[in-house]
Amino acid sequence: xxxxxxxxxxxxxxxxxxxxxxxxxxxxxxxxxxxxxxxxxxxxxxxxxxxxxxxxxxxxxxxxxxxxxxxxxxxxxxxxxxxxxxxxxxxxxxxxxxxxxxxxxxxxxxxxxxxxxxxxxxxxxxxxxxxxxxxxxxxxxxxxxxxxxxxxxxxxxxxxxxxxxxxxxxxxxxxxxxxxxxxxxxxxxxxxxxxxxxxxxxxxxxxxxxxxxxxxxxxxxxxxxxxxxxxxxxxxxxxxxxxxxxxxxxxxxxxxxxxxxxxxxxx
Numbered sequence: 001x002x003x004x005x006x007x008x009x010x011x012x013x014x015x016x017x018x019x020x021x022x023x024x025x026x027x028x029x030x031x032x033x034x035x036x037x038x039x040x041x042x043x044x045x046x047x048x049x050x051x052x053x054x055x056x057x058x059x060x061x062x063x064x065x066x067x068x069x070x071x072x073x074x075x076x077x078x079x080x081x082x083x084x085x086x087x088x089x090x091x092x093x094x095x096x097x098x099x100x101x102x103x104x105x106x107x108x109x110x111x112x113x114x115x116x117x118x119x120x121x122x123x124x125x126x127x128x129x130x131x132x133x134x135x136x137x138x139x140x141x142x143x144x145x146x147x148x149x150x151x152x153x154x155x156x157x158x159x160x161x162x163x164x165x166x167x168x169x170x171x172x173x174x175x176x177x178x179x180x181x182x183x184x185x186x187x188x189x190x191x192x193x194x195x196x197x198x199x200x201x202x203x204x205x206x207x208x209x210x211x212x213x214x215x216x217x218x219x220x221x222x223x224x225x226x227x228x229x230x231x232x233x234x235x236x237x238x239x240x241x242x243x244x245x246x247x248x249x250x251x252x253x254x255x256x257x258x259x260x261x262x263x264x265x266x267x
Contacts, residue, residue: 001073001105003093005086005112006030008119010196011037018110025080027072029065031091033084033222035197062092066099073105084222086114090140090165114138116163119195119224123202124237132229133161141167141174141225156181161228168223171214175207178227183207188231192224200241202234 002021007013014022022028022038025046030039032052042048049068051060060068072079087093087109100107116138120127127136137155141164155162156178167174168191179185185208193201203211203219207227213219 001069001079001081001100001107002110003081003087003097003107004083004110005091005114006034006038006082006084007113008085008115008196009033009035009037009194010118010122011035011041013113013118013196014038014041015110015112018112021078021080021110022082024078026078028080028082029069029072030082031084034082035084037197038082062095066096069096069100070103070105073100073107074103083112084115085118086112089114089116089138115165115195115222115224116226119192119200120163120226122196122200122240123190123192123226123234124239125190125192125202125226125230125234126237127161127163127226127230129230129233132233133159135160137162139164139167141165141170150177152177152181156183161226161230164225164227166221167225168214168219168221171210171225174225175210179207183227187227188229190226190231190234191219192226193219194222195224196240202238202241204231204234 004018004021006018019041022041023043025042027047027049028042029049029051051065069079069081081087081096083091083093085091088111093109097107097109116127116136128134137160139150139155139162164174175189178187185206187207189205189207191203191211191214193199193203203213205211205214211219
């Protein structure tokens with residue numbers, strides 16, 4: 001039984017061990033954020049089960065997923081639980097592992113590149129930088145029982161980068177809370193949409209001026225929220241995508257991927 005991180009989308013970001021497990025899998029239970037390109041690596045004869053979750057829409061309750069994993073594993077099947085990003089970073093992998101261990105199921109955890117590092121790297125935004133940030137905080141953007149229960153005072157401290165997972169629907173509330181607790185309204189932010197895929201777009205704004213694409217409802221999940229002065233580096237370090245045209249207060253420009261640049265040089 002393997003709990004496998006599928007990474008943020010680009011199939012070439014899979015670890016070699018994850019790739020080997022997908023080739024050997026007889027049963028795969030996969031989440032909503034696993035990309036089609038990663039799913040295409042599963043051998044055709046393997047049984048696939050979608051158990052993904054979206055806001056207010058869970059295809060299968062978590063407890064049922066846990067028990068299904070146990071049932072398949074105890075049948076002696078080669079089972080892969082495939083999760084977007086990394087299983088242990090907002091992926092409920094810890095809950096599933098607890099159940100499997102309690103049921104005496106032999107299990108391994110194969111880490112994946114989490115969205116914070118993958119999407120930030122593809123957007124040209126270093127999460128740490130000696131001139132900008134000496135620490136990184138990974139934060140859930142979901143409100144617990146509809147309430148803001150995060151330590152906003154700690155999150156508003158300078159010298160750090162904030163990365164909010166699943167924060168798109170609560171973006172305005174997050175920005176207001178950070179400003180109310182002392183973070184400068186001009187602090188830059190980035191929304192990385194469909195990170196590491198061919199559909200990636202990075203939308204730049206700041207706490208008091210959200211990206212125009214967000215205001216117009218054009219950004220679709222998954223979208224990762226990055227807040228901090230490191231976002232300023234996107235304008236000159238972006239290497240993967242065409243920069244979104246709604247940048248506020250920073251240099252706009254079009255950028256080629258390394259592959260595109262090479263192709264144009266060879267023409």
